[in-house]
Amino acid sequence: MKKCLTVLLILLSLISCKNETTNETSFQREADFNFDWKFQLQKDTILPTTLPLADTSWRNIRLPHDWSVEASFDESLEGCTGYLPGGVGVYQKHFNSPANSSEKSTFILFDGVYNNATFWLNGELLGENPYGYSPVYFNVTKFLKTDKENILTVHVDHSRYADSRWYTGSGIYRNVKIITVNKLHIPIWGTFLTTPNVSEKEATIELKTTVENELATESNFTLSTRIIDNEGNEVALKSDDLNLPSSKNNEFAQTFTVTNPKLWDTENPNMYKAVTSIIQNGETIDEYITPFGIRSLRFDKDKGFFLNEKLTEVKGISIHHDGGLVGAAVPKGVWKRRFEELKACGVNAIRTAHNPYSEEFLDLCDEMGILVQDEFFDEWDYAKDKRQNYHDRHDDYITRGYVEHFQKWAKSDLTRTMLRDRNHPSVFQWSIGNEIEWTYLHYRYDTGFWKDPNKPQASGKYWGSAPILTPEEIKANYDAAEKGEYILTETAHKLAKWTRELDPSRVVTTNMVVPQTSMVSGYADAVDISGFSYRNKDIAWANKHFPDKHITINENPGTWDDLKQVKENPGVFSQFMWTGIAYMGERHGDWPAKSGWGDLLNLAGFKLQGWNYFKSVWVDEPHISLGTLPIADSGFKAKGISGQQLPENSNAYKWRDSNMHWNYKDGEMVVVEACSNASEVELFLNEKSLGKRKMSDSPDRLFRWTIPYEAGTITAKAIYEEKEITTELKTASKPVKLIVTSDKTSLKADAYDVAHIIVQLVDENGIPTKTENTKVEFEIKGDAKMLGVDNGAPENLNDFQSNSVPTDQGRCLMILQSTKKAEQVTVIVKAEGFENQEIIINIE
The missing domain is CATH 2.60.120.260 (Galactose-binding domain-like)
Structure with missing residues (x-):
């Protein structure tokens, strides 16, 4: 009789609380x-x-x-x-x-x-x-x-x-x-779901649910969980009759088996929901929904990273949390536009440099199939440099940061972050810190590269050199070094312990910028994977002397050498290039530059030449594109340059600064670069061949020619899998028209949805004019909000909160946000000397 009653209660709950065809719930928590x-x-x-x-x-x-x-x-x-x-x-x-x-x-x-x-x-x-x-x-x-x-x-x-x-x-x-919630309820972040056994035929799901009883009496209840796939179908069900004493909470475990699961990965981010209900007397009194994905993670120090047992290269980027003109209050639609561009050039992972991001951000990574290295802190016991007061050598009120609170708050902040984030399938690693070694001064001196304690930034040849001391010598320096109140390794072990207690299902990593000392000091022992930061020269050294450690790259500039490390070292499964998207800040005395270091997208989310470069490397489909740069700005020497020669000072050369236009002074020497995954590329100027370049002769996978500028058309052609691929750049004349486009023609009337309105100057033939600019003004007719304007240039000091902005490379951006009023909105774009243009956005 009791069993029949339980089944009846569950059926009543399913009927009253869930519409299987719409995957909607009537219960609002x-x-x-x-x-x-x-x-x-x-x-x-x-x-x-x-x-x-x-x-x-x-x-x-x-x-x-x-x-x-x-x-x-x-x-x-x-x-x-x-x-x-x-x-x-x-x-x-x-x-x-x-x-x-x-x-x-x-x-x-x-x-x-x-x-x-x-x-x-x-x-x-x-x-x-x-x-x-x-x-x-x-x-x-x-x-x-x-x-x-x-x-x-x-x-x-x-x-x-x-x-x-x-x-x-x-x-x-x-x-x-x-x-x-009811007095008997599941607390906020009260579930923890893992998928310990995953195959294409069957998956095991383990769910731990905390229930809290704030009532004055003991409570009997049924804890019922349904597993729902992304089409609204119930694929598993588990119900337990339980009780909980007054003023107590307890964690209850439920295990499910899903046959023929739809696995979550970066190409097919299939999502499920665990709908957990507390039922009393036939009534659902609380319901908690846990979105999740079924996937397995495995890290092998000799072979790399396996997602669902498939060897997977982590093509990652590091980014900061601002969204350009919207600042830190980034609408989900702004991230989505950026993620779509990043995915298109091969990005499959993001490192949240250097702190936890929003829940909404992780939701989008779940939905779009982007792996996330979830990073907790940029500072631990000691502060970093904010405005060239290196290592806080003088009192400076405005730069007092999280270090002031770390000792008291670190465990609480880490715990709350993990409880919120640990059910996201996109999160595949926890990072406890970023380049922490800088804040413990002796770490750098232990390597033998730094000599003068009064000049802690004078690194000598550290960045371009392999280790100069043996592990034993570095360890001796470490042991003899004067240490402060706090010991890095002790703090690292503490943070890693807290992390593993909350989630033993994922690995713990950190970003090491002085890995030579970190490997010998015990810092590396605190984490499962040691991620190196700009220290490719240390990888072979670390693999030789510490063969039991798993080494990969957690931050890098995005050079071909970084790519080679992943290709040539099976255990090195990742890189997180700095940075995928330009961000504001981290500038010192170089006004008016307010931002920088975007490799794939600029501050407005416009593509940079680096987007083309990485697509040619990361995406296995035909690609060819062109970039140009005056030789005077390239880092090459004008005399004696040949097709594939690298600049003498490779740090001075920035392929990411290449222009995507063909407008220069007559006779000016210009470096032309083709990004392609073809084995050979031929360049043409006004239909005349300038010769072929081979991939085998290209040290950094860029095909180069240096030619005197001549107006017209440059064309690059190649053969990829027996098919010709081609691209071209044309000389643009004076701009005569504004072309206005939007990524959306309609918005939801929810006061959140956004449209990106892009303006580009073009000449009489419709060719984008990227070397001439004008001031553009936006007018909105209708009930919508202008979030701001930008052109993406680091030196653009125009107020974001404005209705006008000068173009850069002939283009600019305005972000429009809906209100709750459904109506048709007209965006009017004006510029002196140009005919007004209009675009219609329907809010519905």
Whole structure:
């Protein structure tokens, strides 16, 4: 009888809570809490004492919000964070208590607030969160007023605006949710799902679910979990009758078998959902949905990385978390456009340099099939250089960063991040830190390359040289070195221990910039995989002297030597080039450059020549493209250059700076480069052959010619798998027209969806004119929001929050965001001397 009753309760739950054909649930546990906030900047850092604050004159905003990106660039500010200010801001939200809140528990979840945030509800302190990158939530149940309005106050102190080495943004720059649950419920981040056994025929799913009982009595309940595939079909079901004492929580395990699973990988990112319900008396009182993917990860120090037992090269990029003109409050649609471009040139992995990203970011990586190295910290015990006060050798208030909080908060920040992120199939590695060795001075001196303690940046020939000391000599230096209060290896082992306790299913890595000392000191022993940073010269040395260690590349400049390391060393399965997308900050005294180091995409998400180069290397399909560069800017010597010769100073040569145009002065010597995966390429100028270049004679996989400029057309031709592939660049004349395009013609009326409006100058023949520019103005007719404008150039100091911008390479970008009003919006594009252009965007 009891068994029949249980089956009946489960059937009733399935009927009432799930529509299998639409894969929708009628149970609402969480709600969007981003709308209808008030905001103002504050002149000092003093925390308010009388709360809530009077806010009738404050700005009305919707989150996510980054106030720094709203400001103008200012040379008097710091290049490390992009010449934009920080400051102190206060947010308030007025809201009514959720329905039946007296019988339930209510939480407010912040996915990220930068930084040093303090939270109150109705004047009662909820808590604080100093780290700007970790999610945090608060149980607000006892502070809610059911009979009148509630006011949530958030104080954000980013007065130390140069506290990072790159642009951070300021404010509540990630999503906020309000979560209302039964007193018997699954807590936030209360599930942990792994797939320990995976094959094409069958997969085992292990789910651990925490249940919390806030009731005054013991509770009996049924814990029922259904596994749903991406088409809405139920593929597995497990139900258990359980009980939980009053004021207790417990973790319950359920195991499932899925036959013929649809595996998650970078080409086919198949997703599933575990829908876990708590059922009492035939009623579902809580439901928790865990999106996941079925996949296996295996790392072999001699063979490399296996995804679903398929040997997989990790074609990775490092990026920072800003999205250009939107700052740190990046709409999902901005990331999606960028991810689509990155995937198209072969990228299959992202390293979150150097901190945890948003939940929304990881959701998109799950959906699009991008592996993620989830990195926790850029600093541990000691601080890094922010504005050339190397190793904090003088007191500098504005650069005080996370080091101030690490000892107290590191475990909490790491724990909250992992609990949020560990069910994402895209996350395949945890990285505990980035180039941490710089902050423990003796590490560099132990190698023998650094000599003068008064000049800690004077590295001699470190970057281009193999180790000069034996492991024994380096270890002797390490043992004899004077050490500070904190020992790097001790901190590393502590962080790795916390990581493995929360997730034993993934490997732990770190980014080592002084691996010679790290290998002998015990740092490498703390992690499963040692990722080297710009130290390809150390790989063979490490493999020889430490054959039991797994060595790969976690950061690199993206040269052919980096690619060769992966091709020639089976255990070296990855590279994460610096960087895939240009980012703001990390500049020192080079105003007006506010950004740099984008190899594949620039700050506006436009393709760079590096995109073509990496596509020719990473994607197994026909590719040929052209780039050009005046020899004076190339790093080559003008005299005696031959087809495939590399520049004498390869660091001075930047293939990523190549132009994608054919407009120069008559007779000017120009280096022409073809990116291709063909074995041989022939170049033509105005249909006259300039000769062939072979891949076998190209040290860095670039086919080069140096020719005097002549107006007309340069054409590159090649044979790939018996088919001719060709590309060309044409000389453009004066621009006569604006071409306006959008990546979307319609937007959802949700106040989140975005369209990228791109303007390009063209000549009378429709050829893009990339050497002439003009100022472009945007006008919007209709109810939509202009998020900002940019042209992608590092030196562009035009306000992002503007309706006009000068073009760069004849192009610019405006990002349009929908509102909740459905209507037709017209974007009018104007420029002096050009006919106005219009584009229609339907919001529906």
